[in-house]
Amino acid sequence: MERYRNYSDYLKGKYGEKVYKIPISLPVTCPNRDGLLSDKACIFCGSIGADYETKAVGLSITQQLNRSMAHVGPKYKAKKFIAYFLNFTNTYAPLDRFRAWMEEAMNHPDVVGIDISTRPDCIHEAYLDILKELSEKYGKDVTIELGLQSSNVHTLSILNRCHTVPEFIDAALRIGRYGFGLCIHIIADLPWDDRLDVIESAKLISVLPVTEVKLHSLYIVKGTKLAQMYEKGEVSLLPMDEYLERVALFLAYMRPDIVPQRIVGRASGNNTLSVNGGSPWWEVKDRIEKLLEERNITQGCLCNYLDGRAVRKFVKNS
Numbered sequence: 001m002e003r004y005r006n007y008s009d010y011l012k013g014k015y016g017e018k019v020y021k022i023p024i025s026l027p028v029t030c031p032n033r034d035g036l037l038s039d040k041a042c043i044f045c046g047s048i049g050a051d052y053e054t055k056a057v058g059l060s061i062t063q064q065l066n067r068s069m070a071h072v073g074p075k076y077k078a079k080k081f082i083a084y085f086l087n088f089t090n091t092y093a094p095l096d097r098f099r100a101w102m103e104e105a106m107n108h109p110d111v112v113g114i115d116i117s118t119r120p121d122c123i124h125e126a127y128l129d130i131l132k133e134l135s136e137k138y139g140k141d142v143t144i145e146l147g148l149q150s151s152n153v154h155t156l157s158i159l160n161r162c163h164t165v166p167e168f169i170d171a172a173l174r175i176g177r178y179g180f181g182l183c184i185h186i187i188a189d190l191p192w193d194d195r196l197d198v199i200e201s202a203k204l205i206s207v208l209p210v211t212e213v214k215l216h217s218l219y220i221v222k223g224t225k226l227a228q229m230y231e232k233g234e235v236s237l238l239p240m241d242e243y244l245e246r247v248a249l250f251l252a253y254m255r256p257d258i259v260p261q262r263i264v265g266r267a268s269g270n271n272t273l274s275v276n277g278g279s280p281w282w283e284v285k286d287r288i289e290k291l292l293e294e295r296n297i298t299q300g301c302l303c304n305y306l307d308g309r310a311v312r313k314f315v316k317n318s
Helices: 007-015 061-076 095-106 125-138 153-158 165-177 195-206 225-231 240-253 281-295 309-314
Strands: 019-024 080-085 111-118 141-149 181-187 212-216 259-262 272-274
Touching: 007 019, 007 259, 019 061, 061 080, 061 095, 080 095, 095 111, 095 125, 125 141, 125 165, 141 165, 141 195, 165 181, 165 195, 181 195, 195 240, 225 272, 240 281
Parallel strands: 019 080, 080 111, 111 141, 141 181, 181 212, 212 259
Antiparallel strands: none
């Protein structure tokens, strides 16, 4: 029995065959790095963003796609791919450059869709209009990934996110009006959050037009503000058992149709001081699934708080 929706199966059902995501690196930065909002970045964000291969620097989008497809296509038996714009804030660019990048990716014959990682305060109709136009022109799907991390405004301030929950809600609603996929990033074991915060995050994304979610633990990237805090003893990571409990809670309260792209993250050991408590990602995943089985938890089993819960008894066939 599957306890939560499987992303690989979801893609296969949607496209009729195996689909693999190909990370793409663009020459972009972030308003939280270049001085517009802050020059310090989020405390967990490293100098190369999401730890994507620096070998991609200088290569065109087509070259990056072709290189990765030649490697992962035979390995994973995939012939169709999603171009995943991964690093930093991929809608933080002049409109003409943004259009050219998105069109180059969508024009690739083996790309079925694009996936764009960005921030809530970098969502504007001008960019969404471009994506809608190109999506219809090339018949390719669009998913936008927003980093929320926490629904607790005090935690967001500690993380130096430089946005709060209202900006996230505004961005999610705007994306939803265009009919794009919407994936939300959540760090489930932030030490400044408690389990109620995790439940609140699950509820928040469940009332918005969210289609996918990514969960991962807080890991320490070398050279970051968080790494400095960690080495000085100013912050301690929660035990992995607590991460397992929080993921189980999150899944239980999350809307059952949302697709978890992942329930545990992975990062290069060469670039981190700590990740997943030192356990391999697949081991953490297995432990989560064992916990779900032991507790008889399925995705959405506690998602009973929507649609006027208190007055359903007065409504026929409720």
